[in-house]
Amino acid sequence: MKCGDKEWQHCRVEKMGCKGCHYDKKNIEEVIKGLESLIDDRLSFLAPDDYNDENNIFLKDVKVLREAIQIIKGENYK
Numbered sequence: 024m025k026c027g028d029k030e031w032q033h034c035r036v037e038k039m040g041c042k043g044c045h046y047d048k049k050n051i052e053e054v055i056k057g058l059e060s061l062i063d064d065r066l067s068f069l070a071p072d073d074y075n076d077e078n079n080i081f082l083k084d085v086k087v088l089r090e091a092i093q094i095i096k097g098e099n100y101k
Contacts, residue, residue, distance in 0.1 A: 055092055062088050 065081040065088070073079050 051095060055095060058088050058092050058095075 062085050065084045068081045069079070073082065076082065
């Protein structure tokens, strides 16, 4: 979704040299790719035995990152 005239008129960022809005779909896809990269990074620290450990900090990170991706996709891909 792009900013409309009303959003642009009231945007505070544009006065600071905004290069694009966070609503830009391309930027959202880059954010999702970054989150997916973080998931891969966290999974690289896990041994096979760690996948069943609910208290493992890396598994907790992966869960939060996956939830964030779902939230972003849900809000921006409707």
